Amino acid sequence: MSVVKHVLLIAGVLVSLYPILWMLVSSLRPDGQIFSNASIIPTTFYAQNYSEGWNALPESFGTYLINSSVVVVGAVIGNLITCSMAAYAFARLKFRFSRIAFALMLLTLMIPVHVVIIPQYVIWAQLHLVNTVWPLILPKFLATDGFFIFLMVQFIRGLPRELDEAARVDGASHYAIFTRIILPLMTPALATTAIFTILWTWNDFFAQLIYLTDPGKYTVPVALRAFIDVQGQSSYGGMFAMSIVSILPMLLIFTFGQRYLIQGISTTGGK
Amino acid sequence: MDRGIRNGRGRAVGSHQRSQHPSPGPSRRRLGLAVGGVAGALGLAACGVGENREPPGPDDGTATGDISLRASWWGGALRSEQTQKALDAFREEHANINLTGEYSDWSGYWDRLATAAAGGNAADVLQMDVLYLSTYADTGVLVALDDAQTLDLSKVDPKVVDLGRVGGTLYALPAATNVFAVMVNMDLLSDLGISLPDTDSWTWDEYEEFATAISDEGSGEVYGTSLFGSQHGLTLWARQNGESLFDESRITVSEAVVEEFMRMSLDWTRGGAAASASHQAEMGSVAIDQGDFSTGKQAMNIATSNQISAYIAASDGADMQLVQLPTLDANATRYQYQKASMYWSVASSCDNPVDAAGLINFLVNDPAGAKYLLAERGTPINSDVLAAVTPLLETGDQLAAAFVTKVAENVGESPVNPPNGTADFESVLSRHVQDVTFGEATPQEAAEAFISEIQVAIDQA
Numbered sequence: 001m002s003v004v005k006h007v008l009l010i011a012g013v014l015v016s017l018y019p020i021l022w023m024l025v026s027s028l029r030p031d032g033q034i035f036s037n038a039s040i041i042p043t044t045f046y047a048q049n050y051s052e053g054w055n056a057l058p059e060s061f062g063t064y065l066i067n068s069s070v071v072v073v074g075a076v077i078g079n080l081i082t083c084s085m086a087a088y089a090f091a092r093l094k095f096r097f098s099r100i101a102f103a104l105m106l107l108t109l110m111i112p113v114h115v116v117i118i119p120q121y122v123i124w125a126q127l128h129l130v131n132t133v134w135p136l137i138l139p140k141f142l143a144t145d146g147f148f149i150f151l152m153v154q155f156i157r158g159l160p161r162e163l164d165e166a167a168r169v170d171g172a173s174h175y176a177i178f179t180r181i182i183l184p185l186m187t188p189a190l191a192t193t194a195i196f197t198i199l200w201t202w203n204d205f206f207a208q209l210i211y212l213t214d215p216g217k218y219t220v221p222v223a224l225r226a227f228i229d230v231q232g233q234s235s236y237g238g239m240f241a242m243s244i245v246s247i248l249p250m251l252l253i254f255t256f257g258q259r260y261l262i263q264g265i266s267t268t269g270g271k
Numbered sequence: 272m273d274r275g276i277r278n279g280r281g282r283a284v285g286s287h288q289r290s291q292h293p294s295p296g297p298s299r300r301r302l303g304l305a306v307g308g309v310a311g312a313l314g315l316a317a318c319g320v321g322e323n324r325e326p327p328g329p330d331d332g333t334a335t336g337d338i339s340l341r342a343s344w345w346g347g348a349l350r351s352e353q354t355q356k357a358l359d360a361f362r363e364e365h366a367n368i369n370l371t372g373e374y375s376d377w378s379g380y381w382d383r384l385a386t387a388a389a390g391g392n393a394a395d396v397l398q399m400d401v402l403y404l405s406t407y408a409d410t411g412v413l414v415a416l417d418d419a420q421t422l423d424l425s426k427v428d429p430k431v432v433d434l435g436r437v438g439g440t441l442y443a444l445p446a447a448t449n450v451f452a453v454m455v456n457m458d459l460l461s462d463l464g465i466s467l468p469d470t471d472s473w474t475w476d477e478y479e480e481f482a483t484a485i486s487d488e489g490s491g492e493v494y495g496t497s498l499f500g501s502q503h504g505l506t507l508w509a510r511q512n513g514e515s516l517f518d519e520s521r522i523t524v525s526e527a528v529v530e531e532f533m534r535m536s537l538d539w540t541r542g543g544a545a546a547s548a549s550h551q552a553e554m555g556s557v558a559i560d561q562g563d564f565s566t567g568k569q570a571m572n573i574a575t576s577n578q579i580s581a582y583i584a585a586s587d588g589a590d591m592q593l594v595q596l597p598t599l600d601a602n603a604t605r606y607q608y609q610k611a612s613m614y615w616s617v618a619s620s621c622d623n624p625v626d627a628a629g630l631i632n633f634l635v636n637d638p639a640g641a642k643y644l645l646a647e648r649g650t651p652i653n654s655d656v657l658a659a660v661t662p663l664l665e666t667g668d669q670l671a672a673a674f675v676t677k678v679a680e681n682v683g684e685s686p687v688n689p690p691n692g693t694a695d696f697e698s699v700l701s702r703h704v705q706d707v708t709f710g711e712a713t714p715q716e717a718a719e720a721f722i723s724e725i726q727v728a729i730d731q732a
Binding site: 031035056057058117118121122124125130205206209210213214215222225226227228235 | 341343347348351352355371372373374375376377379382383386387389390391392394557560561
């Protein structure tokens with residue numbers, strides 16, 4: 001029984017790993033051989049793809065990695081600070097319209113992104129902040145990621161209220177309760193938020209494409225597209241090589257962070 | 272997790288098209304149209320280049336103070352490098368203009384333009400494609416260039432200028448042109464011991480006979496020709512038959528003419544002039560450098576003239592020639608036209624349209640700028656520029672330029688631009704041609720289905 005289970009699982013792993021392995025092997029093939037060869041057994045070791053890909057675009061690829069990192073760091077800090085504050089308010093404070101506000105916050109999760117793109121763009125254009133990183137970072141400091149607020153609200157609701165009340169009896173303010181009691185206890189939820197924010201921001205293409213127009217400010221996903229030219233010569237080898245470079249940090253974060261991901265999600269929403 | 276995968280690299284890695292006009296997905300097109308509507312609603316009314324909002328300069332209305340301009344294009348690394356050099360040259364001549372270049376890949380370019388145009392923040396000088404020209408002109412995103420004094424059209428064939436008109440107004444200037452032609456691999460012919468007949472006056476019957484003879488000599492290794500496909504090809508076929516493919520709102524080619532077009536594909540496939548139906552389907556999506564014409568398995572290829580450079584490079588420098596398309600009446604009618612490979616336009620949100628038009632003029636009409644762009648976008652439209660850059664071109668681009676010049680002596684009126692809703696034309700056409708070559712539909716059935724499918728797409732747009 002367990003043999004069958006393992007064989008099935010291993011087959012599943014191979015199927016889902018195939019695209020990544022193919023990309024890795026293709027990054028070591030010369031351009032002409034990439035699409036004529038679907039095998040994942042390496043036949044060539046064409047490492048020039050990496051050196052050429054790194055320098056193929058007007059800026060070296062390091063610039064794009066740095067640009068992406070700036071956006072990611074800003075987004076993570078913003079989400080951690082403001083989403084946790086909003087979540088504390090929804091979970092612990094009693095205020096007017098709190099239920100309506102909570103429902104509205106959930107509603108933002110359900111609106112398709114295409115509906116809000118243009119109004120948001122108009123706002124940023126009128127603030128003259130297009131072609132800066134602010135449209136990508138500033139919203140995170142305004143607790144606009146409803147998904148993370150919801151995640152943290154559920155987590156805080158699972159924490160015993162007696163802890164807050166004990167602190168309150170000792171004369172703690174809301175600020176003290178939040179920073180000394182709730183925040184330390186919700187580390188798993190914070191870690192989940194941080195990891196998801198990193199992954200989603202690093203992989204986000206559309207917002208970074210429309211807000212960053214100066215080629216020197218391009219982030220990794222936008223720069224990777226510059227390798228493809230549908231009407232002329234594309235450099236697929238260089239693109240795959242740089243794709244490998246750009247997923248390495250994500251792979252590391254996922255490998256070391258997945259414990260928190262599972263912990264953070266499984267402890268929200270009660271038992 | 273779904274969000275990360277959908278927005279991120281999956282799309283970047285997944286798209287591997289190299290066709291001349293990759294069709295954008297339906298959702299993207301819908302977004303583009305929605306955006307167009309919003310742009311209209313925001314009141315971005317079309318305005319002409321006469322009305323500069325900066326204080327006019329000494330003579331032609333260019334700004335005297337410091338201004339900034341943004342130029343935007345799609346394309347690969349080579350195009351970006353060349354265009355940046357041309358922009359550098361423009362900066363040297365216009366110290367008061369803070370000029371920046373922006374580029375992106377094909378689909379990213381249209382996503383960004385759709386959003387930015389709706390936000391009134393599009394780049395000032397826009398590279399434009401015929402698929403989107405009508406949409407953006409109709410929704411007021413582009414400026415009329417008819418009265419732009421900074422744009423000198425005296426050295427450009429009026430028929431070429433007409434390619435940029437929508438409803439009679441000039442909204443875009445072709446950046447370069449190309450024509451449809453037969454490419455012949457001369458090395459392959461001499462290997463087989465076959466000589467090329469008189470191509471200036473050959474008919475389709477002679478062409479099929481010649482291609483079949485090549486396949487017979489090639490004994491399974493080499494076959495004669497590609498099919499005569501694509502929107503460009505069908506446009507020319509309609510014109511050879513005295514019809515047109517489109518008017519402003521309809522597909523106008525008759526069913527009988529399309530049926531004959533389909534029958535020709537079937538005859539070539541069945542009779543051996545072209546490869547078998549299954550082989551054609553298999554090779555339909557491969558890149559230029561892996562196609563049979565590049566690898567020496569196909570002697571003739573019907574395609575746009577500017578692609579010959581890529582084919583010569585991919586075949587390691589084979590001796591290739593561009594020759595006239597066959598016709599029904601041995602090249603008596605003026606069926607040919609120069610097609611704009613892409614255009615330059617000015618956005619209506621631009622504060623200094625006169626200067627923006629001046630930049631287009633510099634890229635298209637001034638050898639000082641055009642010498643950096645060479646023929647990467649296609650053959651230059653200005654005769655002086657063409658003469659100036661020809662010695663700088665690679666063999667393939669020189670062949671294409673010479674061929675465009677030759678054909679230009681005998682072109683007819685330019686066709687109207689395809690109406691809105693025809694962005695998927697190529698894939699619809701090749702699907703129906705495939706039905707015919709595989710024997711799934713008769714030429715008559717396919718012609719009828721094809722015409723109604725295109726008309727429905729136009730009506731729904």
